[in-house]
Amino acid sequence: MKKGIGFIAIFLLGFIGNLYSQSQLTLPDIYSNGVYNQNRFGPIRWMKDSKGYSSIEKSTIQEGDDIVKYDALTGNRTILISAEELIPSGSSKPISVADYVWSEDNSKLLVFTNTRRVWRYHTRGDYWVLDLKTRKLSQLGKGIPATTLMFAKFSPDASKVAYVSQNNIFVETLGSGEIKKVTSDGGEFTINGTFDWVYEEELSCRDGFRWSPDGKNIAYWQSDTRNVGTFYLINNIDSIYSKPIPLPYPKVGESLSAVKIGVVSIEGGETKWFDVPGDPRNNYLARMEFIPNSQEVMVQQLNRRQNINTVWTGNIQTMGLTKILIEEDSAFLDVHDNIRWLEDEKFFTWTSERDGWLHLYKVSRDGSQMELITQGDFDVERISHIDPANGYVYYIASPENFTQRYLYRSLLSKIGKAERITPVELSGQNAYQISIDSKFAIHTFQNTTTPPVYSLINLPNHKEIRMLEDNQELKDKYSALDLNPKEFFKVDIGDVELDAWMIKPKDFDPEKKYPLLFYVYGEPAGATVQDSWGGGDLWHHYMARLGYVVISIDNRGTKTPRGREWRKSIYGQIGILASYDQMNAAKQILKTYDFIDSSRVGIWGWSGGGQMTLNVMFRYPEIYKAGLAVSFVSDQRLYDATYQERYMGLLEDNQKGYRDGSPITYAENLEGELMIIHGTADDNVHYQSFEMLVDKLIKYNKQFSMMSYPMRSHGINERENTSLHLRETMKTFWLRSLPAGGR
Structure with missing residues (x-):
């Protein structure tokens, strides 16, 4: 009896002590001890059939990561690729998965690993391909210096992968392992297939090449940094002599990189260049993408003042350019990544503030027609999903409260009142990763007192199918602090x-x-x-x-x-x-x-x-x-x-x-x-x-x-x-x- 009382007393003292320690907010707990770290979910990729999604999970059998698939409706879990299958020949450990990409037909997986930071982001490292039919794991870039590969991408038919290494572009045939260096002039001052510091930081440009829809050519940016001023960072602490670190960095009023866009065959040979009007050191080529099912690219050219965005289409066979749209502002323009081609590529979506609010428009391929899609005295804060098959665009907006974010949708075919999808009780900020067919979404909810909650929902009724990660342990720790x-x-x-x-x-x-x-x-x-x-x-x-x-x-x-x-x-x-x-x-x-x-x-x-x-x-x-x-x-x-x-x-x-x-x-x-x-x-x-x-x-x-x-x-x-x-x-x-x- 006394022993039982003693045990209860010790338990209560421990419980009270635990509550007390949790209620103390200390700087070491915040910044060193990881006490308030949140659990994250993903990254996930919706599968092509929209019936399920893949994710990275720690293997329960051995050290390493599994790539798993969840059925959206049933929640059934399948291991698509086990950690064991990610063990290279001659090694005892699987490769770690920093990121992964499926081929268009979901038959192959591209894994990014052993990453290195370049400026802000980890964009350099090693790539491996696993063929789901043969279960063969192959490293890309054999013979190329390790951890130098960047932005590897499958060709449209997934038979090849292109990537950048040391400022040149390579194409590797997966069946034979043959590697072709399709550009050879990259070096200290010439950058092929990626960008200088300022393009990444201020224009969100880092991946600098695109496969043509037929897989026969690659269009890419080339930057000439020779006239850009060099700023030197000085490392005084890692050796007995200081080491200067050169950084080409264009300061206000100084010379920019000269940037141009070219097209090269995957078999190599000479690059053909688009003759975009204007001084290349006083304009930005801020965006370039292939128009689906075509031999044309769409190029967005910002002037140096960044108040005129000229949109061109360029034919990669003739290298001819056609001006189709000019967006102007008396102040400045932002570049948006919301272009989606519609109706057999006869129209494309375009984001503009021309009516005083940030809205989505539908523009004809030649730029002669422009129609408003979203409408109202509110900003479309970001586009979540454009679904031409079902005729809707899903987007984030918050007309009544500028501190919050909610999901809305509008018809692509005609102007109508915005339809709110997010329920009113989810007061705070909401984000969505929507399946291709718009039937499901990974929903993230948060506010100032709620760490991110991830759930799978149906659309458009927003019914929760299952909770994926509720961060309840962190929520409890936060609540125990009893903060105002x-x-x-x-x-x-x-x-x-x-x-x-x-x-x-x-x-x-x-x-x-x-x-x-x-x-x-x-x-x-x-x-x-x-x-x-x-x-x-x-x-x-x-x-x-x-x-x-x-x-x-x-x-x-x-x-x-x-x-x-x-x-x-x-x-x-x-x-x-x-x-x-x-x-x-x-x-x-x-x-x-x-x-x-x-x-x-x-x-x-x-x-x-x-x-x-x-x-x-x-x-x-x-x-x-x-x-x-x-x-x-x-x-x-x-x-x-x-x-x-x-x-x-x-x-x-x-x-x-x-x-x-x-x-x-x-x-x-x-x-x-x-x-x-x-x-x-x-x-x-x-x-x-x-x-x-x-x-x-x-x-x-x-x-x-x-x-x-x-x-x-x-x-x-x-x-x-x-x-x-x-x-x-x-x-x-x-x-x-x-x-x-x-x-």
Whole structure:
């Protein structure tokens, strides 16, 4: 009896202790110990018949990955390819599956493994092919240096695979293993089949070649980087002598790569080039795809100002070009990947803001006719699926709440009212991976308090068939923390209402006054005020627990579905209008909430948010008493030409805007506590921005704190313990410069 009581007491103490430990939010648990890591699902691929999907799963028999198939209706699981079948000859271990692609007929599998990072993404490594009929596993590129293959793709009939290695394109015949090098001029300054840094970063171009529909030719981009300025990153920590790392990087007003598009036979030989009008160093060839069942490519050419998109069709036999469409904007244009050919390739879909909202249109092949498909005073935030067979386009929109996302559909054949598919109770952000026949979808749901929940649903009734991953363990850990939720609200600054959220301290007392910490981004590339999981935003909850009120505001121009006027309002005045909006919102918030201490107001941000932090600190020192800027641009002329010129115009046309939008211009106005942080190997926003600002602050005898992270890039997360050290550094700064707690 006593033994039983003792056991119960120990159990209860352990249970209470476990609850207590879970309720403590610590930086090591967030950034080192993986306590709040979420489970992910996939990547999945819908099978060609739409009756099931494939996914990667850890083998239960041995180390390695199985490729499995699930029947959509029944949930029956079949191992399509076991880990054992992915063991190369002469090896005892299966290859790890970083990604995989099915051939068009699902008869062969292409596996990407042993990957290497190139700039932002892992796009280089090794490729293997497994033939499901013969069960033969073969490595591609034998004789070519290991881990140099990029963007391997099956030919339309799956008899060959093409890939890039060391800036040249190769075609390999799967039956014989014969490899043909179809380009040979690639090298240090000539890039075939892939792109330079700025095309990847700002135009989302990395895979730079396409198979022709008949499998006889390859169309590809070639970039000449010889006149592009070279920026040098310096590695001082991995050897006793420093090592320069050259990076061709076109800064504002400087020369771009000369890019052209050519066509080469898979048998090799001379490349034929399209003679696209215009200076190749002052235009972008932003997109190129083959028109299905044809010998034509569609090419999108952006001018350097990025406010005119000229669409060409090019015949790969005659190399003749035909101009079919011109999209123009008085500010700037974004490039979209929503083209789908309809009605035996007589029409194609096209995304445009020409009526003031982002919508999908139907355009005739010659460009003479254009009809609206989606309609209404809302933005089509993204296209989820276009289904010509059933006559619908499925897309994400949120007409009533710009912080949320829902699935809608519209008819392709005629204009009609948008039909909402997502049920009203799924309040937050929703995403869908839809089967080819539109009968099923992998649905992902999340909001600020719900980590991603993956389920298989029917469409269009949105009935759940089965739960795939609910992240319940993470949800329970998060709930055990007993955090104050984000409160969404709007700030009326007179010109416009801005979306915002607030997190209050744990033991909030409205009779006390608390320090206010603003979190800002403010640039066109993103938004901070979204009803999404975002890892639980545990850093800001941690700061709230220390005794800070945390607020974030999306100023005009941020990436939210609020129409063309909202997005284009910042054209030519990056850093200017946004600073004005943030300042006015701060003033309004200080007037509205008595529990905020106006003598303890701070602001912080990363990248564009770091630039915004500096801008408001230097422009409005009477409001912001402390600021922390991470990986920031101090002078807009130092950033890449493609991004900065898109939103600011050309330097020759807007020198005043570049000067007035750059925080370094106002560095002499610094009054509050400032800390700046940067990685010395930042290939995106160069350490140069950091050093130039430091030099300017020294000139004006301004005191500040600084931290450099050697050989860390823009995310400052490489190498051991970096993420935790960074956050501890940030915490120390805030506790010193903006004392926590209510008074």
